[in-house]
Amino acid sequence: SAGLPLQRIGTRITCLQEVDSTNLVAYRLAEQGAVEGTIVIADHQTGGKGRLGRRWESPAGVNLYCSVILRPQILPLYAPQLTFVSSVAVVDAILRTTNLQPVIKWPNDVLVNGQKVAGLLNEMSAETERVDFLVLGIGVNINMNREQFPVDLRHPATSLAIEAGRKIDRLQFARVLLESLDALYAAYLAEGYEPLRRRWLAHSAVMGRTVRVTSGENVVVGVVEGIDEHGGLVLSCAGGRHERVLAGDVAICNE
Ligand code: BT5
CATH class of the missing domain: 3.30.930.10 (Bira Bifunctional Protein; Domain 2)
Structure with missing residues:
Protein backbone atom coordinates (compact mmCIF):
# COMPACT_ATOMS: atom_id res chain seq x y z
CA SER A 1 0.00 0.00 0.00
CA HIS A 203 -13.16 24.77 -8.06
CA SER A 204 -15.43 24.99 -11.07
CA ALA A 205 -14.35 26.93 -14.14
CA VAL A 206 -17.93 27.08 -15.42
CA MET A 207 -20.05 28.16 -12.43
CA GLY A 208 -21.85 31.41 -13.30
CA ARG A 209 -20.35 31.46 -16.80
CA THR A 210 -22.14 31.35 -20.12
CA VAL A 211 -21.37 28.07 -21.85
CA ARG A 212 -22.25 26.20 -25.01
CA VAL A 213 -22.79 22.46 -24.48
CA THR A 214 -22.65 20.25 -27.56
CA SER A 215 -23.71 16.61 -27.58
CA GLY A 216 -24.05 15.20 -31.05
CA GLU A 217 -26.44 17.47 -32.97
CA ASN A 218 -27.80 19.01 -29.80
CA VAL A 219 -26.52 22.42 -28.67
CA VAL A 220 -27.59 24.22 -25.48
CA VAL A 221 -26.41 27.69 -24.49
CA GLY A 222 -26.95 29.06 -20.98
CA VAL A 223 -25.51 30.34 -17.72
CA VAL A 224 -24.30 27.57 -15.38
CA GLU A 225 -26.24 27.44 -12.12
CA GLY A 226 -24.78 24.26 -10.67
CA ILE A 227 -24.71 20.48 -10.90
CA ASP A 228 -27.56 18.20 -9.91
CA GLU A 229 -27.65 14.87 -8.08
CA HIS A 230 -27.09 12.96 -11.32
CA GLY A 231 -23.95 14.92 -12.16
CA GLY A 232 -25.88 16.92 -14.76
CA LEU A 233 -25.10 20.54 -15.54
CA VAL A 234 -27.96 22.90 -14.69
CA LEU A 235 -28.24 25.87 -17.04
CA SER A 236 -30.38 28.98 -17.07
CA CYS A 237 -31.24 29.60 -20.73
CA ALA A 238 -32.82 32.41 -22.75
CA GLY A 239 -36.26 33.37 -21.46
CA GLY A 240 -35.49 32.09 -17.94
CA ARG A 241 -35.92 28.47 -18.99
CA HIS A 242 -33.89 25.91 -17.00
CA GLU A 243 -32.21 23.06 -18.76
CA ARG A 244 -30.23 20.10 -17.54
CA VAL A 245 -27.56 18.39 -19.61
CA LEU A 246 -26.20 14.99 -18.68
CA ALA A 247 -23.46 14.64 -21.28
CA GLY A 248 -21.61 16.75 -23.77
CA ASP A 249 -18.63 18.98 -24.45
CA VAL A 250 -18.55 22.40 -22.86
CA ALA A 251 -17.14 25.56 -24.43
CA ILE A 252 -16.98 28.66 -22.23
CA CYS A 253 -18.31 31.66 -24.16
CA ASN A 254 -16.64 35.06 -24.04
CA GLU A 255 -18.74 37.43 -21.98
C1 BT5 B 1 -10.83 12.44 -21.46
O1 BT5 B 1 -11.50 12.22 -22.63
O2 BT5 B 1 -10.40 13.50 -21.09
C2 BT5 B 1 -10.63 11.18 -20.60
C3 BT5 B 1 -9.18 10.76 -20.53
C4 BT5 B 1 -8.98 9.64 -19.53
C5 BT5 B 1 -7.59 9.09 -19.58
C6 BT5 B 1 -7.32 8.09 -18.48
S1 BT5 B 1 -5.65 7.60 -18.41
C7 BT5 B 1 -6.02 6.31 -17.33
C8 BT5 B 1 -7.32 5.71 -17.82
N1 BT5 B 1 -7.09 4.69 -18.81
C9 BT5 B 1 -7.58 5.05 -20.01
O3 BT5 B 1 -7.51 4.35 -21.04
N2 BT5 B 1 -8.19 6.25 -19.92
C10 BT5 B 1 -8.11 6.78 -18.58
P1 BT5 B 1 -12.00 13.34 -23.62
O4 BT5 B 1 -12.67 14.44 -22.86
O5 BT5 B 1 -12.76 12.62 -24.67
O6 BT5 B 1 -10.67 13.95 -24.23
C11 BT5 B 1 -9.95 13.28 -25.24
C12 BT5 B 1 -9.34 14.33 -26.17
O7 BT5 B 1 -8.33 15.06 -25.44
C13 BT5 B 1 -8.61 13.74 -27.36
O8 BT5 B 1 -9.48 13.60 -28.46
C14 BT5 B 1 -7.50 14.76 -27.65
O9 BT5 B 1 -7.98 15.84 -28.44
C15 BT5 B 1 -7.20 15.31 -26.27
N3 BT5 B 1 -6.05 14.62 -25.65
C16 BT5 B 1 -5.54 13.40 -25.93
N4 BT5 B 1 -4.52 13.10 -25.13
C17 BT5 B 1 -4.34 14.16 -24.32
C18 BT5 B 1 -3.45 14.45 -23.25
N5 BT5 B 1 -2.54 13.59 -22.83
N6 BT5 B 1 -3.60 15.65 -22.64
C19 BT5 B 1 -4.53 16.54 -23.01
N7 BT5 B 1 -5.40 16.32 -24.01
C20 BT5 B 1 -5.32 15.14 -24.65
Whole structure:
Protein backbone atom coordinates (compact mmCIF):
# COMPACT_ATOMS: atom_id res chain seq x y z
CA SER A 1 0.00 0.00 0.00
CA ALA A 2 3.01 2.32 -0.55
CA GLY A 3 3.21 2.97 3.21
CA LEU A 4 0.17 5.22 3.16
CA PRO A 5 -2.57 5.29 5.82
CA LEU A 6 -5.25 4.51 3.24
CA GLN A 7 -8.66 3.15 4.24
CA ARG A 8 -9.95 1.88 0.92
CA ILE A 9 -8.49 3.35 -2.21
CA GLY A 10 -5.01 2.08 -2.95
CA THR A 11 -4.97 -0.76 -0.43
CA ARG A 12 -4.20 -3.02 -3.45
CA ILE A 13 -2.07 -1.58 -6.23
CA THR A 14 -1.15 -3.24 -9.52
CA CYS A 15 1.78 -1.44 -11.17
CA LEU A 16 2.45 -2.28 -14.81
CA GLN A 17 5.08 -1.14 -17.28
CA GLU A 18 2.93 -1.10 -20.39
CA VAL A 19 -0.78 -1.69 -20.93
CA ASP A 20 -3.34 -1.01 -23.62
CA SER A 21 -5.47 0.93 -21.14
CA THR A 22 -5.51 0.88 -17.33
CA ASN A 23 -9.30 1.16 -17.53
CA LEU A 24 -9.50 -2.08 -19.53
CA VAL A 25 -7.20 -3.90 -17.09
CA ALA A 26 -9.13 -2.59 -14.06
CA TYR A 27 -12.47 -3.52 -15.67
CA ARG A 28 -11.25 -7.10 -16.20
CA LEU A 29 -9.94 -7.31 -12.61
CA ALA A 30 -13.26 -6.01 -11.29
CA GLU A 31 -15.16 -8.63 -13.31
CA GLN A 32 -12.94 -11.23 -11.67
CA GLY A 33 -13.94 -9.90 -8.24
CA ALA A 34 -11.16 -7.45 -7.34
CA VAL A 35 -11.94 -5.66 -4.08
CA GLU A 36 -13.04 -2.05 -3.82
CA GLY A 37 -10.12 0.33 -3.85
CA THR A 38 -7.95 -1.79 -6.14
CA ILE A 39 -5.81 0.45 -8.34
CA VAL A 40 -4.08 -0.18 -11.63
CA ILE A 41 -1.20 2.15 -12.51
CA ALA A 42 0.86 2.01 -15.69
CA ASP A 43 3.94 3.82 -16.93
CA HIS A 44 2.78 3.67 -20.55
CA GLN A 45 -0.53 3.10 -22.35
CA THR A 46 -0.62 1.98 -25.96
CA GLY A 47 -4.40 2.40 -26.23
CA GLY A 48 -5.26 5.10 -23.69
CA LYS A 49 -8.97 5.93 -23.98
CA GLY A 50 -10.80 9.23 -23.85
CA ARG A 51 -14.56 9.57 -24.02
CA LEU A 52 -16.58 8.55 -27.09
CA GLY A 53 -13.82 6.34 -28.49
CA ARG A 54 -11.27 9.16 -28.49
CA ARG A 55 -7.62 8.54 -27.82
CA TRP A 56 -5.70 9.64 -24.72
CA GLU A 57 -2.06 10.33 -25.55
CA SER A 58 -0.04 8.32 -23.02
CA PRO A 59 3.73 8.45 -23.56
CA ALA A 60 6.05 6.38 -21.30
CA GLY A 61 7.95 7.66 -18.31
CA VAL A 62 6.38 11.08 -17.86
CA ASN A 63 2.73 11.01 -16.77
CA LEU A 64 0.25 9.31 -14.48
CA TYR A 65 -2.27 6.80 -15.85
CA CYS A 66 -4.37 5.04 -13.26
CA SER A 67 -7.75 3.40 -12.72
CA VAL A 68 -9.58 2.85 -9.46
CA ILE A 69 -12.21 0.18 -8.81
CA LEU A 70 -15.14 1.27 -6.61
CA ARG A 71 -18.16 -0.69 -5.46
CA PRO A 72 -20.50 1.93 -3.99
CA GLN A 73 -23.95 0.72 -2.98
CA ILE A 74 -25.87 3.25 -5.00
CA LEU A 75 -28.34 3.25 -7.84
CA PRO A 76 -26.72 3.43 -11.29
CA LEU A 77 -28.32 6.82 -11.94
CA TYR A 78 -26.25 8.35 -9.15
CA ALA A 79 -22.96 6.91 -10.45
CA PRO A 80 -21.93 10.14 -12.24
CA GLN A 81 -21.53 11.71 -8.79
CA LEU A 82 -18.37 9.68 -8.41
CA THR A 83 -16.74 11.50 -11.36
CA PHE A 84 -16.50 14.45 -9.01
CA VAL A 85 -14.49 12.40 -6.50
CA SER A 86 -11.74 12.06 -9.08
CA SER A 87 -11.84 15.63 -10.43
CA VAL A 88 -11.77 17.17 -6.95
CA ALA A 89 -8.98 14.75 -5.92
CA VAL A 90 -6.87 15.76 -8.94
CA VAL A 91 -7.39 19.45 -8.11
CA ASP A 92 -6.45 18.73 -4.50
CA ALA A 93 -3.29 16.89 -5.50
CA ILE A 94 -2.19 19.70 -7.84
CA LEU A 95 -2.80 22.29 -5.10
CA ARG A 96 -0.79 20.21 -2.62
CA THR A 97 2.20 19.54 -4.89
CA THR A 98 2.58 22.77 -6.93
CA ASN A 99 1.62 26.43 -6.64
CA LEU A 100 -0.60 26.20 -9.73
CA GLN A 101 -4.32 27.09 -9.69
CA PRO A 102 -6.27 24.21 -11.25
CA VAL A 103 -9.96 24.46 -12.15
CA ILE A 104 -12.54 21.86 -13.22
CA LYS A 105 -14.45 22.09 -16.47
CA TRP A 106 -17.62 20.01 -16.48
CA PRO A 107 -17.84 17.13 -16.80
CA ASN A 108 -14.35 15.78 -16.56
CA ASP A 109 -11.47 18.07 -17.44
CA VAL A 110 -8.97 19.67 -15.09
CA LEU A 111 -7.39 22.83 -16.51
CA VAL A 112 -4.39 24.91 -15.53
CA ASN A 113 -4.09 28.35 -17.11
CA GLY A 114 -6.99 27.46 -19.41
CA GLN A 115 -5.34 24.31 -20.76
CA LYS A 116 -6.17 20.68 -20.08
CA VAL A 117 -3.79 18.84 -17.70
CA ALA A 118 -6.01 15.92 -16.74
CA GLY A 119 -8.84 13.87 -18.17
CA LEU A 120 -11.16 11.45 -16.39
CA LEU A 121 -13.04 8.48 -17.77
CA ASN A 122 -15.62 6.62 -15.66
CA GLU A 123 -16.94 3.26 -16.70
CA MET A 124 -19.63 1.23 -14.99
CA SER A 125 -20.97 -2.29 -14.80
CA ALA A 126 -24.50 -2.29 -13.42
CA GLU A 127 -27.88 -3.90 -13.35
CA THR A 128 -31.04 -1.78 -13.25
CA GLU A 129 -31.14 -1.41 -9.49
CA ARG A 130 -27.54 -1.81 -8.48
CA VAL A 131 -24.01 -0.73 -9.38
CA ASP A 132 -21.76 -3.77 -9.60
CA PHE A 133 -18.58 -1.71 -9.94
CA LEU A 134 -17.21 1.55 -11.26
CA VAL A 135 -13.83 2.15 -12.83
CA LEU A 136 -12.53 5.70 -12.41
CA GLY A 137 -9.83 6.36 -14.99
CA ILE A 138 -7.49 9.24 -14.27
CA GLY A 139 -4.87 10.61 -16.65
CA VAL A 140 -2.66 13.49 -15.48
CA ASN A 141 -0.03 15.14 -17.68
CA ILE A 142 2.82 15.53 -15.25
CA ASN A 143 6.18 15.86 -17.02
CA MET A 144 5.04 15.63 -20.64
CA ASN A 145 6.75 18.24 -22.83
CA ARG A 146 5.32 20.33 -25.67
CA GLU A 147 6.69 18.05 -28.43
CA GLN A 148 4.85 15.04 -26.96
CA PHE A 149 1.37 16.48 -27.56
CA PRO A 150 -0.39 15.60 -30.80
CA VAL A 151 -0.92 18.55 -33.12
CA ASP A 152 -4.64 17.97 -33.62
CA LEU A 153 -5.85 18.38 -30.02
CA ARG A 154 -9.49 19.34 -29.48
CA HIS A 155 -8.55 21.74 -26.70
CA PRO A 156 -5.26 23.40 -25.74
CA ALA A 157 -3.34 21.06 -23.43
CA THR A 158 -0.39 21.29 -21.09
CA SER A 159 1.41 19.48 -18.28
CA LEU A 160 2.14 20.37 -14.67
CA ALA A 161 5.86 20.62 -15.46
CA ILE A 162 5.31 23.01 -18.36
CA GLU A 163 3.14 25.28 -16.22
CA ALA A 164 5.24 25.04 -13.05
CA GLY A 165 8.52 25.42 -14.95
CA ARG A 166 10.10 22.47 -13.14
CA LYS A 167 10.06 18.70 -13.14
CA ILE A 168 7.39 17.22 -10.85
CA ASP A 169 8.01 14.09 -8.73
CA ARG A 170 5.57 11.56 -10.25
CA LEU A 171 5.64 9.16 -7.30
CA GLN A 172 5.01 11.96 -4.83
CA PHE A 173 2.11 13.21 -6.97
CA ALA A 174 0.63 9.70 -7.16
CA ARG A 175 0.80 9.30 -3.38
CA VAL A 176 -0.88 12.63 -2.72
CA LEU A 177 -3.56 11.81 -5.30
CA LEU A 178 -4.32 8.46 -3.66
CA GLU A 179 -4.62 10.14 -0.25
CA SER A 180 -7.03 12.70 -1.66
CA LEU A 181 -9.10 10.06 -3.47
CA ASP A 182 -9.29 7.95 -0.33
CA ALA A 183 -10.32 10.87 1.88
CA LEU A 184 -12.92 12.16 -0.59
CA TYR A 185 -14.45 8.74 -1.14
CA ALA A 186 -14.60 8.10 2.62
CA ALA A 187 -16.35 11.47 3.06
CA TYR A 188 -18.75 10.63 0.23
CA LEU A 189 -19.70 7.33 1.87
CA ALA A 190 -20.13 8.97 5.28
CA GLU A 191 -21.79 12.26 4.34
CA GLY A 192 -23.14 11.79 0.83
CA TYR A 193 -22.97 13.98 -2.24
CA GLU A 194 -23.50 17.46 -0.78
CA PRO A 195 -19.97 18.19 0.57
CA LEU A 196 -18.49 16.84 -2.66
CA ARG A 197 -20.79 19.02 -4.76
CA ARG A 198 -19.76 22.09 -2.73
CA ARG A 199 -16.09 21.35 -3.23
CA TRP A 200 -16.60 20.78 -6.94
CA LEU A 201 -18.43 24.10 -7.26
CA ALA A 202 -15.65 25.90 -5.39
CA HIS A 203 -13.16 24.77 -8.06
CA SER A 204 -15.43 24.99 -11.07
CA ALA A 205 -14.35 26.93 -14.14
CA VAL A 206 -17.93 27.08 -15.42
CA MET A 207 -20.05 28.16 -12.43
CA GLY A 208 -21.85 31.41 -13.30
CA ARG A 209 -20.35 31.46 -16.80
CA THR A 210 -22.14 31.35 -20.12
CA VAL A 211 -21.37 28.07 -21.85
CA ARG A 212 -22.25 26.20 -25.01
CA VAL A 213 -22.79 22.46 -24.48
CA THR A 214 -22.65 20.25 -27.56
CA SER A 215 -23.71 16.61 -27.58
CA GLY A 216 -24.05 15.20 -31.05
CA GLU A 217 -26.44 17.47 -32.97
CA ASN A 218 -27.80 19.01 -29.80
CA VAL A 219 -26.52 22.42 -28.67
CA VAL A 220 -27.59 24.22 -25.48
CA VAL A 221 -26.41 27.69 -24.49
CA GLY A 222 -26.95 29.06 -20.98
CA VAL A 223 -25.51 30.34 -17.72
CA VAL A 224 -24.30 27.57 -15.38
CA GLU A 225 -26.24 27.44 -12.12
CA GLY A 226 -24.78 24.26 -10.67
CA ILE A 227 -24.71 20.48 -10.90
CA ASP A 228 -27.56 18.20 -9.91
CA GLU A 229 -27.65 14.87 -8.08
CA HIS A 230 -27.09 12.96 -11.32
CA GLY A 231 -23.95 14.92 -12.16
CA GLY A 232 -25.88 16.92 -14.76
CA LEU A 233 -25.10 20.54 -15.54
CA VAL A 234 -27.96 22.90 -14.69
CA LEU A 235 -28.24 25.87 -17.04
CA SER A 236 -30.38 28.98 -17.07
CA CYS A 237 -31.24 29.60 -20.73
CA ALA A 238 -32.82 32.41 -22.75
CA GLY A 239 -36.26 33.37 -21.46
CA GLY A 240 -35.49 32.09 -17.94
CA ARG A 241 -35.92 28.47 -18.99
CA HIS A 242 -33.89 25.91 -17.00
CA GLU A 243 -32.21 23.06 -18.76
CA ARG A 244 -30.23 20.10 -17.54
CA VAL A 245 -27.56 18.39 -19.61
CA LEU A 246 -26.20 14.99 -18.68
CA ALA A 247 -23.46 14.64 -21.28
CA GLY A 248 -21.61 16.75 -23.77
CA ASP A 249 -18.63 18.98 -24.45
CA VAL A 250 -18.55 22.40 -22.86
CA ALA A 251 -17.14 25.56 -24.43
CA ILE A 252 -16.98 28.66 -22.23
CA CYS A 253 -18.31 31.66 -24.16
CA ASN A 254 -16.64 35.06 -24.04
CA GLU A 255 -18.74 37.43 -21.98
C1 BT5 B 1 -10.83 12.44 -21.46
O1 BT5 B 1 -11.50 12.22 -22.63
O2 BT5 B 1 -10.40 13.50 -21.09
C2 BT5 B 1 -10.63 11.18 -20.60
C3 BT5 B 1 -9.18 10.76 -20.53
C4 BT5 B 1 -8.98 9.64 -19.53
C5 BT5 B 1 -7.59 9.09 -19.58
C6 BT5 B 1 -7.32 8.09 -18.48
S1 BT5 B 1 -5.65 7.60 -18.41
C7 BT5 B 1 -6.02 6.31 -17.33
C8 BT5 B 1 -7.32 5.71 -17.82
N1 BT5 B 1 -7.09 4.69 -18.81
C9 BT5 B 1 -7.58 5.05 -20.01
O3 BT5 B 1 -7.51 4.35 -21.04
N2 BT5 B 1 -8.19 6.25 -19.92
C10 BT5 B 1 -8.11 6.78 -18.58
P1 BT5 B 1 -12.00 13.34 -23.62
O4 BT5 B 1 -12.67 14.44 -22.86
O5 BT5 B 1 -12.76 12.62 -24.67
O6 BT5 B 1 -10.67 13.95 -24.23
C11 BT5 B 1 -9.95 13.28 -25.24
C12 BT5 B 1 -9.34 14.33 -26.17
O7 BT5 B 1 -8.33 15.06 -25.44
C13 BT5 B 1 -8.61 13.74 -27.36
O8 BT5 B 1 -9.48 13.60 -28.46
C14 BT5 B 1 -7.50 14.76 -27.65
O9 BT5 B 1 -7.98 15.84 -28.44
C15 BT5 B 1 -7.20 15.31 -26.27
N3 BT5 B 1 -6.05 14.62 -25.65
C16 BT5 B 1 -5.54 13.40 -25.93
N4 BT5 B 1 -4.52 13.10 -25.13
C17 BT5 B 1 -4.34 14.16 -24.32
C18 BT5 B 1 -3.45 14.45 -23.25
N5 BT5 B 1 -2.54 13.59 -22.83
N6 BT5 B 1 -3.60 15.65 -22.64
C19 BT5 B 1 -4.53 16.54 -23.01
N7 BT5 B 1 -5.40 16.32 -24.01
C20 BT5 B 1 -5.32 15.14 -24.65
